[in-house]
Amino acid sequence: MSFILLFYESFALKLVGTVLACSLYPLGYIIYNIYFHPLARFPGPKTWAAARLAYVLSLWSGWLHRDVQELHRKYGDIVRIAPDEISFARPDAYNDIYSNSPGRPAFPKSKLWHGAAKGRPLSVLNALDPKVHARFRKAMDPAFTEKALRLQEPVVQRNVEFFIAQLDKLASKDPNGAVVDIVQWFAFLAFDLVGDLGFGEPFGSLEASELHPWVELIFASIRGATYGASLKYYPGLSWLFGLTVPKSVMQKYRAHWSYAVDKINKRLEQKEEKADLISMIKRDDEGVKGITLAELHATTSLIIIAGSETTVSVLSGTVNYLVKNPAVLTTLTNEVRSTFKRESDVSLAALKELPYLSAVVQEGLRLCNPTPVGSPRVVPPEGGHVAGHWLPANTYVNVHPGTMSRSPEMFHKPEAFLPVRWLGEDPAFAKDQHNAVQAFSVGPRSCIGKPLAMAELRLILARLVWKFDLYEAGTEAGRLEWTSQRTFSVVERQPFDVRVQVRTDVLAAS
Numbered sequence: 001m002s003f004i005l006l007f008y009e010s011f012a013l014k015l016v017g018t019v020l021a022c023s024l025y026p027l028g029y030i031i032y033n034i035y036f037h038p039l040a041r042f043p044g045p046k047t048w049a050a051a052r053l054a055y056v057l058s059l060w061s062g063w064l065h066r067d068v069q070e071l072h073r074k075y076g077d078i079v080r081i082a083p084d085e086i087s088f089a090r091p092d093a094y095n096d097i098y099s100n101s102p103g104r105p106a107f108p109k110s111k112l113w114h115g116a117a118k119g120r121p122l123s124v125l126n127a128l129d130p131k132v133h134a135r136f137r138k139a140m141d142p143a144f145t146e147k148a149l150r151l152q153e154p155v156v157q158r159n160v161e162f163f164i165a166q167l168d169k170l171a172s173k174d175p176n177g178a179v180v181d182i183v184q185w186f187a188f189l190a191f192d193l194v195g196d197l198g199f200g201e202p203f204g205s206l207e208a209s210e211l212h213p214w215v216e217l218i219f220a221s222i223r224g225a226t227y228g229a230s231l232k233y234y235p236g237l238s239w240l241f242g243l244t245v246p247k248s249v250m251q252k253y254r255a256h257w258s259y260a261v262d263k264i265n266k267r268l269e270q271k272e273e274k275a276d277l278i279s280m281i282k283r284d285d286e287g288v289k290g291i292t293l294a295e296l297h298a299t300t301s302l303i304i305i306a307g308s309e310t311t312v313s314v315l316s317g318t319v320n321y322l323v324k325n326p327a328v329l330t331t332l333t334n335e336v337r338s339t340f341k342r343e344s345d346v347s348l349a350a351l352k353e354l355p356y357l358s359a360v361v362q363e364g365l366r367l368c369n370p371t372p373v374g375s376p377r378v379v380p381p382e383g384g385h386v387a388g389h390w391l392p393a394n395t396y397v398n399v400h401p402g403t404m405s406r407s408p409e410m411f412h413k414p415e416a417f418l419p420v421r422w423l424g425e426d427p428a429f430a431k432d433q434h435n436a437v438q439a440f441s442v443g444p445r446s447c448i449g450k451p452l453a454m455a456e457l458r459l460i461l462a463r464l465v466w467k468f469d470l471y472e473a474g475t476e477a478g479r480l481e482w483t484s485q486r487t488f489s490v491v492e493r494q495p496f497d498v499r500v501q502v503r504t505d506v507l508a509a510s
């Protein structure tokens, strides 16, 4: 009897112990995070400091960019947004986090956000080791210089020419023009253009007036990839992601990869000289003085995504603001039309000399940053300083572009689309902090495609307003507010209708 009692007593004790441990551990973890963690001295909401959950839920909702912006408004320019993450809304944090400085390399990327997918070769984006990454950049640099761009200009011009011709076909059917979803049309163009440069031929989207399935899968997969990465904060739960992805989607992923590999291999088999990216990226099958064939497959696919997703967002957002600000649109249109008497005069070199066009592009990059959430890095094992603050190893750090772009402390009338702020003429904007806008980021991992992107933005906007008068469409999709869109790593763009009318003096002449 006493033996049985003893057994039950010890069982009951163990049960109580287990229950207590199970409930006390999370409580202890939360109390530690809020009050005793080395980052506890940084301001921020306790709910976000207590556990990763608040951050992950915000990320999953698509409103992380807006939530963090609100937290910065409330708590200041340095905010703790997770037990182990600090968000900075300070221009000086850019260099501290992302740039190399003497004796102190840029903070590394984390495996969690940027690790390569299982079984896939490395691309420039997920080459986490700085030495390997430097090898990629050295091999890729020749394809992205101003000199390379001059050689690539005919490819760029050809695609933009076709874009204008296709819109012209639609718009010239009716004297009042045509209502088009300009976001779609920019996507057709941007993917065709970068496909032409990367795979050696366009996707045919402009021709067919529809997106190629390869491109459609990209749109569908970015949100999934964001969910997948965030689950890695909970290593025990990552398997859940596998369960949520249907087999058919996995098959499509594999087909997507095979399509890219086939395209690149076919391009490499062609002997003709082409001024495209593939011919300018340095190859080395030993992976010493250039990148291997497998790395080229992964990197070219990435270039096509990185080089079009971003450009489409900036173009769509900029046109959204332009049609809602007719005075700005008129100033831009006048500058372009008075500079170029013929469409064929519009060259990349000449466009660089147009101050108002450059200001419009800068303002577009400020208010329509395609990645308003930024790109996190991790403090290295020896710890490091950001914006004058010492941070322990493994702290996630991020500069939050969306907050700075719309900060009333950094920009006069921050929510208004006012390119004049970039011209340095109006004293009202004298205190604007231009260095708070770094849409291409800084340092060794900043955007390699910046010269090409700037050229595309200038050329496409200039050709559009040279040929067409643009107006608000008056449809449901024409009322889109740029800020009403969610973000899953990149802005999840919604359709935006614009009325595109062939300019009357051109109609009369033709």
Ligand code: HEM
Pocket: 124, 125, 126, 137, 194, 302, 303, 304, 306, 307, 308, 310, 311, 314, 370, 371, 375, 439, 440, 441, 444, 445, 446, 447, 448, 449, 450, 452, 453
């Ligand atoms: C307006 C257009 C663009 C914007 C705003 C933009 C922005 C950025 C940013 C912020 C990064 C750094 C990402 C990080 O730190 O993780 C980046 C990287 C990159 N971008 Fe762009 N980008 C644009 C256009 C392009 C174009 C046209 C190309 C090429 C055709 C391109 C290719 C790349 C590549 C390959 C990387 C990875 C660089 C590396 O890891 O070393 N981007 N871009």
